[in-house]
């Protein structure tokens with residue numbers, strides 16, 4: 527764990543800034559505990575409704591101001607305090623200074639797909655860098671968010687994993703990525719919606735940087751803020767929220783117990799322990815069978831179908847026999863509980879691996895389907911701007 531700042535860091539960062547990119551972790555090494563760093567400032571989005579009323583009272587304001595502030599932030603997506611005209615000037619200043627500190631500053635914005643895919647690189651209060659990706663489709667808007675700066679899970683085919691873990695993000699830092707995207711869409715800055723289609727963010731996927739279940743409480747807080755009805759939260763349906771994990775089994779069970787019907791995605795990438803030990807090093811802790819059993823239990827409790835993510839890597843994990851084995855493992859655990867979402871590997875810098883050939887993918891998919899398990903090849907966006915799955919590395 528690198529918790530000291532190397533002497534070579536650029537002078538532009540504040541003194542307590544973590545290095546933007548840590549030394550690459552040795553193969554297979556897992557990092558569960560984020561290095562201790564200064565906490566991001568407290569923000570309205572970190573707090574539930576009761577805690578907001580309390581915070582507002584502590585500032586010497588009437589508790590109902592908490593609701594007014596929440597309406598501005600979550601419902602109207604206001605970011606300029608001057609527009610909060612129902613708050614007297616002095617209160618407005620006090621409340622926004624204490625509860626709406628700026629947490630993300632945009633360093634770079636890149637777009638592709640005619641402007642309907644937008645990747646933003648954000649600088650956090652301490653100089654740490656994260657990325658989020660906004661994808662507008664004719665009928666929906668999806669935001670892919672980061673939950674950690676970097677990642678400790680060290681999957682060798684993922685650019686984020688190669689950079690190591692800088693730190694956990696706070697609940698508000700996660701929520702702010704969605705609010706920023708929601709504002710951009712609401713202000714007409716993102717083309718692509720069908721006329722008359724919703725211009726609200728309806729889907730949030732925890733598939734940006736980081737392992738969400740390794741930053742459990744901040745992520746759960748963010749899910750609550752995203753799904754709480756306005757003005758307590760953004761009012762996004764829990765069904766529209768997907769938490770993607772390498773398979774931290776105890777955390778999957780804990781999530782199942784929260785009573786939030788979010789969609790779980792399990793990054794499997796191999797049906798056999800031997801290969802998965804290499805591709806997803808957490809497999810040395812929780813084996814394929816244990817991860818699948820946990821996913822199955824999640825369905826039992828939540829009623830939500832799980833998706834299995836599988837990046838198809840040429841000549842590594844794309845053999846038809848592996849498709850067959852995967853189909854068998856899934857079918858053995860019941861019908862209708864799961865679907866498989868293969869995705870051709872997105873290239874990452876320095877990796878020797880590439881995507882499978884289309885006909886090889888087809889044979890892999892057929893081998894799974896033969897067991898009655900539904901499969902859809904994942905649509906991938908943002909490759910041209912290194913914004914696709916596994917390409918987020920947050921280099922400035």
Ligand code: SAH
Pocket residue numbers: 677679681683684685732733734735736737738770771772791792793835836837869870871872873874915916917
């Ligand atoms: N840590 C979480 C979420 C982040 S990654 C997880 O691993 O599930 C989101 C998805 O992108 C995961 O399934 C991940 O395995 C996949 N991914 C990573 N690198 C990729 C790459 N180079 N090409 C395609 N998918 C990739």
